[in-house]
Amino acid sequence: MDWQFVFSQALTQAIGPTMLVYALGAIGLNLQFGYTGLLNFGQAAFAAMGAYGLALGVVAWGLPFWWAVVIGLGAACVMALLLGIPTLRLRADYLAIVTIAAAEIVRRLARATVWADTTGGSDGMRGFSEPFFALIPWDRESTWTLLFVSMDSGRLAVDFGIFELQYSYRDTWIMVVGWALVLFFTGIMALLIHSPWGRVLKGIREDEEAVRSLGKNVFAFKMQALVLGGIIGAVAGFLFALSRANVQPDTFTTDFTFYFYVVLILGGAARIFGPVLGAALFWFLYNILSQGLSQAIRADVIPPSVLDSTQVGPLVFLLLGLGMVLLLIFRPQGLIGNKKELLFDVR
Amino acid sequence: MSDKETKAGKTAAGAALAGVPPEPGAPKQDAILSATGVRRAFGGLVAVDVEHVEIQRGTITALIGPNGAGKTTFFNLLTGFDRPSKGSWEFDGRRADRMRSYQVARAGMVRTFQLTKALTRMTVLDNMLIGAADQVGERMWAGLFPGLWKKQEAENQERALALLERFKLIEKREHYAGELSGGQRKLLEMARALMLEPKMIMLDEPMAGVNPALKQSLLEHIKDLREDGMTVLFVEHDMDMVHEIADWVAVMAAGQLITEGTPDQISADQRVIDAYLGAHHDAAQH
Ligand SMILES: Nc1ncnc2c1ncn2[C@@H]1O[C@H](COP(=O)(O)OP(=O)(O)OP(=O)(O)O)[C@@H](O)[C@H]1O
Ligand SMILES: [Mg+2]
Numbered sequence: 288m289d290w291q292f293v294f295s296q297a298l299t300q301a302i303g304p305t306m307l308v309y310a311l312g313a314i315g316l317n318l319q320f321g322y323t324g325l326l327n328f329g330q331a332a333f334a335a336m337g338a339y340g341l342a343l344g345v346v347a348w349g350l351p352f353w354w355a356v357v358i359g360l361g362a363a364c365v366m367a368l369l370l371g372i373p374t375l376r377l378r379a380d381y382l383a384i385v386t387i388a389a390a391e392i393v394r395r396l397a398r399a400t401v402w403a404d405t406t407g408g409s410d411g412m413r414g415f416s417e418p419f420f421a422l423i424p425w426d427r428e429s430t431w432t433l434l435f436v437s438m439d440s441g442r443l444a445v446d447f448g449i450f451e452l453q454y455s456y457r458d459t460w461i462m463v464v465g466w467a468l469v470l471f472f473t474g475i476m477a478l479l480i481h482s483p484w485g486r487v488l489k490g491i492r493e494d495e496e497a498v499r500s501l502g503k504n505v506f507a508f509k510m511q512a513l514v515l516g517g518i519i520g521a522v523a524g525f526l527f528a529l530s531r532a533n534v535q536p537d538t539f540t541t542d543f544t545f546y547f548y549v550v551l552i553l554g555g556a557a558r559i560f561g562p563v564l565g566a567a568l569f570w571f572l573y574n575i576l577s578q579g580l581s582q583a584i585r586a587d588v589i590p591p592s593v594l595d596s597t598q599v600g601p602l603v604f605l606l607l608g609l610g611m612v613l614l615l616i617f618r619p620q621g622l623i624g625n626k627k628e629l630l631f632d633v634r
Numbered sequence: 635m636s637d638k639e640t641k642a643g644k645t646a647a648g649a650a651l652a653g654v655p656p657e658p659g660a661p662k663q664d665a666i667l668s669a670t671g672v673r674r675a676f677g678g679l680v681a682v683d684v685e686h687v688e689i690q691r692g693t694i695t696a697l698i699g700p701n702g703a704g705k706t707t708f709f710n711l712l713t714g715f716d717r718p719s720k721g722s723w724e725f726d727g728r729r730a731d732r733m734r735s736y737q738v739a740r741a742g743m744v745r746t747f748q749l750t751k752a753l754t755r756m757t758v759l760d761n762m763l764i765g766a767a768d769q770v771g772e773r774m775w776a777g778l779f780p781g782l783w784k785k786q787e788a789e790n791q792e793r794a795l796a797l798l799e800r801f802k803l804i805e806k807r808e809h810y811a812g813e814l815s816g817g818q819r820k821l822l823e824m825a826r827a828l829m830l831e832p833k834m835i836m837l838d839e840p841m842a843g844v845n846p847a848l849k850q851s852l853l854e855h856i857k858d859l860r861e862d863g864m865t866v867l868f869v870e871h872d873m874d875m876v877h878e879i880a881d882w883v884a885v886m887a888a889g890q891l892i893t894e895g896t897p898d899q900i901s902a903d904q905r906v907i908d909a910y911l912g913a914h915h916d917a918a919q920h
Contacts, residue, residue, distance in 0.1 A: 475778065482777030483769045483787065490753050490764045496715065497751035501765045502739035502830060503772070511774050627810065628755045 289586075293578045295450040301571035304458055304530040307465030308334075308523050309570060312547040313554070313562035314472050315519030320548075321556035322480060323512040324492035326379055329370070329386030331543035332393040333517040336362040337524025338534045339397060339406070345415035347405045352418035356525065363521035366393075367514040375509045382513075390541060397536035411535035419529050423460045461530045468526065469563060472519055477559050488512055489557075549611060555621030557628075564622050572610070576603045643861035647693040647881040654882075656895030656903070659686035666691040666834055666865050667712070667743070672721030674707055681707040682718070683889045689834075694856060694866040696876040696897075699886035700910055705869045706748050708886065709838055713745045714738040726833055740767065742833035746840060748869070750819040754812030758803055761811050761822055762794035763787070765829030794829060800855060801825045802848065817844040821852070828859075835859065837868040841875060853879050873901070885909065 300306060312330055319325040327333075337359040344355025370389055374381040398409040406412065427441040435446045441456035454462060479485050487508050490498040495505045528534045546569070554565020580599045583589045594602065620626045654660050665688035674682040682704040689695050697705050710716035712723060714735035722731045725743050733741065753761050769790070770776050771783030798804045801821045806814060811822060824840055840856075841849050856879055859866055870876050876883060876897055883900040885893050887909035893900065900906055 478780070479774070479777045482780065483763070483771035483783060484774050484777035486756075486760055486764050487772055489756055489760075493753035493755055494751045496735075497747070497753060498764065499735045500713070500715075500739055500745055500747070500751070501826065502736050502744070502767055503764075504734075504736050515774070 289582060291449060293575060293582050295452065296578050297571050297575035298450055299452040299454070300574040301567045302452075302462075303454065303570075304461040304465060304526070306566045306570040307462065307469055308527040308530065309546060309550045310469050310563045310566035311465075311472065311523035311526060312520055312543075313550040313566060314469070314476060315516035315523065316547050316551050317516075317556060317558075317562050318476065318479075318488075318512050318519070319516035321551060321558070321561070322485065322492060323488040323509060324379065325375075325509060325513055325516075326383035327386050327513065327516065328383050328541065328544055329390035329393075330516075330520045330547045331539045331541060332386070332390035333363050333366065333520030334524030334527060334543065335390075335393050335397065335534075335536075335539040336366055336517075337521030338528035338539070339412075339524075340521070341525055341528055342412040342415045342534045343406070345418065346412050355415070359521050359525060360518055363517045363524075364514055367517040368510070371510045371513045375506050375513070387541060387544075390539070390544065394536050394539050397539070406536075409536060411533055413533040415534075416529050416532040420457055420460060423456070427456055457532075458530070461526065465526050465530075468522060472522070473559060473563065480559065484508075484511075549607075552611070552621055553614065555624030558621070558623050558625075561621060561623060568622065569607075573603060573607060576606055643692070643863075644857070644881070647690070647860060650690050651693060651882055651896070654690075654894075656893065656899045658884075658891045658893050660688070660894055662688040662690040664691045665689060667723065667725050667867075669712065669723035670721065672708070672711060672723065673719045674704075674711055674716065675719050680889050682711060684708065684721075684886075684891045687884060687891055687894075689865060689867055690882065691865050692860065692863055693881040694860050694868070694879050695882045695884060696880035697867060697869045697884050697886065698871070698873075698876060698900075698906075703886040703909075704889040705886055706838055707889075709745055709836055709869070712738075713743060713836065715745075739830060739832075743836065744827045744830050744832035744834070745836040746820075746823045746827050746838055748838040748842075750816070750823050752811040752814060752819040752822055754810060756811060757808055758798065758811055758814070758822060759791070759794060759807040762798060762826055762829055763790055765826040766790040766793070767830050790829070797825045797828055802851070817848070820844055821848070824852075832864065834865040834867065837866065839869050839871070841870060841872065849875070877901075 312334060315333070316327060316330050319327045340359025340362045341355045344350045344358045345352060350358070366389070370382070370385055374385050397406055400408050425441065429438050429441050431438050437444050437446065443454045443459040445452040487498060487503050491505055491508060499505050550565040550569050551562055552565070553569055554561035554563065577599055580589070580594065580602065581596060584591065584594060584596050584599070620628070650663050654662060667689040669684060670686050672682060672684045673680065699705055707716065711718050714733050714737065718731070722729065724730060725738070725741055728741060730738060730741065730743070753764070769783065770786055776782050795804065795807070798807055801824070803818060803821055803825065806818065811819065814822060820840060820843060824837060827835055841852060844852060853875065856866055880897055883895060883897050884891060885900060885906050892905050892909055893903055895903065
C-alpha cells in the first residue's frame with residue numbers, strides 16, 4: 288500500500304480549495320462565536336446566500352459576474368439583519384434557535400419545486416463559474432519551474448521529494464484567490480480584534496449587561512458582528528460554489544455549519560489563526576483517514592470481512608467525532624487556544 | 635487634594651441640604667435626579683413603590699434598608715436595566731425613564747452591580763479601557779485604521795492606569811479580571827465606572843467584601859468624587875460607613891421610601907428602627 292500517495296493526497300487537500308472554504312466560513316464564525324459569543328448555527332445558510340446569489344445572478348438573471356457577487360454579499364447582509372433584529376436583544380439561545388431554523392428554511396426553499404425552473408430544485412445550478420475561470424491570468428499551456436514549484440500545462444505541482452502536491456488548472460486559480468481571501472480576512476480580523484471595537488465584542492461575550500452599563504449599544508455591536516461574520520460566510524459560499532462549479536441545496540445542511548464549528552474549535556476559538564490552522568488540520572485528518580482506509584482495503588491490508596469500502600465514510604466521521612470528544616477533554620482550548628482563559632467561570 | 639478643598643465640597647453639600655426637612659420625598663435645591671411614582675411589581679410582589687424622591691447634586695447620598703427592601707430593584711429601574719410598571723424620572727434635566735440602559739450611562743448616570751460583573755477573560759486594563767466613553771476606535775470601520783484612535787487610546791490608558799493606581803490594582807493590570815478576588819472585583823468595577831467620567835455614580839454595596847484598611851481608602855476616594863463635583867448614590871448596610879461619608883440618607887423598606895434625612899436624623903428615627911426590627915422579626919418567624 289502506497290503511504291506516500293496517501294500522505295501526498297492528504298497534504299494536497301490540507302491546503303487546497305475545500306480547506307479554504309472551511310477556513311473562510313470559520314473566520315466568520317470566529318468573529319460571531321469566538322469573539323462575540325453569538326451562537327450562529329446557520330453559517331451554512333450564509334454560505335448558501337453567497338453561492339446561490341452568485342449562481343442566480345449569473346445564470347438566472349444574466350448579470351455580470353461582479354454584480355452577482357454583490358448580490359450574494361447583499362443577501363447575506365439582509366439575512367443577518369432579518370435574523371438579528373428580533374433575536375439579538377434576547378438571550379443568546381434565541382439566536383441559536385432562529386439561525387438553525389432559518390438555515391433549514393433556506394435549504395428547503397432552494398430545493399423547492401415551485402421555482403425549480405430558476406433554481407434547479409434539488410439538482411441545483413451550474414454554468415456560473417466560467418467568468419471566474421476566464422480571469423485566470425496564465426493560460427493552459429503555461430509551463431515553468433521555480434525551485435521545487437513547477438507548472439506543467441497550466442497545472443501546478445509542488446515537489447517536496449517524498450511528497451508531491453498537485454493541483455489542476457482551475458484548482459490552482461481557486462487556491463490563489465482563496466488564499467488571498469483567507470489572508471485578507473485574517474488581516475482584517477487581526478486589525479478589528481485588536482481595536483477598541485474588538486474589545487467591546489469580547490466584553491459582550493463575557494457579560495453584556497456590564498458592557499451596557501458602560502454606555503455601549505450592545506445590540507448594534509452584536510449586529511455588526513453578525514453581519515460581518517455572515518458576509519465572510521457568503522464569501523466562503525462563493526469559493527465553495529466556484530470550486531465545485533455548481534451549487535446544490537443539500538450541500539448546505541446543518542452538517543456544513545457544524546464542520547465550521549469543528550474547524551474553529553479544533554484550531555482554537557477567539558484566536559486569529561485558529562480557523563486557518565483548524566481547517567488545515569481537520570481536512571488533513573479527514574483525508575488521511577479516508578484515503579488511508581480506502582487504500583488499506585484496496586491493498587487487502589484490511590480484509591473485506593472487517594471493513595468494506597462503503598463503510599469508510601461513516602467510520603471516518605466516527606473517528607473524527609471521537610477525536611473531537613478527546614480534544615474537548617484533553618485540550619479544550621483547541622490547537623492554539625489559551626488554556627488559562629478557560630479556567631474562569633463564565634457564569 | 636488639600637484638606638481645605640476637601641472641606642469645601644463637604645461644606646457645599648451640607649449647605650445645600652441644610653434646610654431640607656427629614657421627610658420622604660423632600661424637595662431639594664438642585665436635584666440631579668428626581669423620580670415620581672415609580673412602581674415595579676414582580677407578579678404579586680411589589681418590589682418598589684416610591685412616590686417621590688430627589689437626589690441633591692454634588693452630595694453623597696446613602697440608600698439603606700433591610701434585605702429585600704427593593705434598593706437594587708430601584709437601581710435597576712433608574713438605570714434602565716429593568717422596566718417599571720409605572721413611573722417617571724428626570725436625570726440632569728432630561729426625561730430618563732424611556733432611555734435604554736446604555737443611553738442612561740451615556741447621559742452620565744453610571745452604576746455598578748451588587749453581584750460584580752467583571753469581564754473575567756479580559757485583562758484588568760482592558761476592563762478599564764472598555765469603560766472610556768466616545769471612543770473613535772469603537773466604530774467598526776475605524777477599527778481598521780489604528781492611526782485614527784491610537785492617540786485617544788493612549789490618553790485613555792493613562793487615565794486607566796491612574797485610576798488603577800488609586801484603587802490599588804496597578805500591579806494586577808495585565809492579569810485577567812477572572813484572577814481577581816471578590817473584593818478586588820468590586821474595586822475594579824468602581825474604577826471602571828469612573829472611566830466614563832459620570833455626573834452621577836450609583837454604587838450597589840461597593841464596600842461588601844473589601845478589607846477594612848482598603849475600605850478606609852475607598853471612603854476617601856468616594857469623598858474625593860464629591861469634591862470633583864460628582865453626585866454619589868450608594869447602597870450600604872454598614873451604618874458606621876454611612877455616618878462617615880453620607881451627607882444624606884434615604885431609607886427604603888418593603889419597596890417604599892419611608893424616610894430621608896441626615897445620618898444623625900436617621901439614626902434617631904423610630905421608623906427606621908422599626909423597619910429593621912420588623913424585617914428581623916419577619917425573618918425570625920420563617
Ligand atoms: N427578578 C425578580 N423576580 C422576582 N422577584 C424579584 C426579582 N428581583 C427582586 N425581586 C424581589 O424584589 C424584592 C426587592 O429585591 P432587591 O434585590 O431590590 O432588594 P435589596 O433591597 O437590594 O436587598 P439586598 O439588601 O439584600 O440587596 C425582594 O423581595 C426580591 O425577592
Ligand atoms: Mg440589593
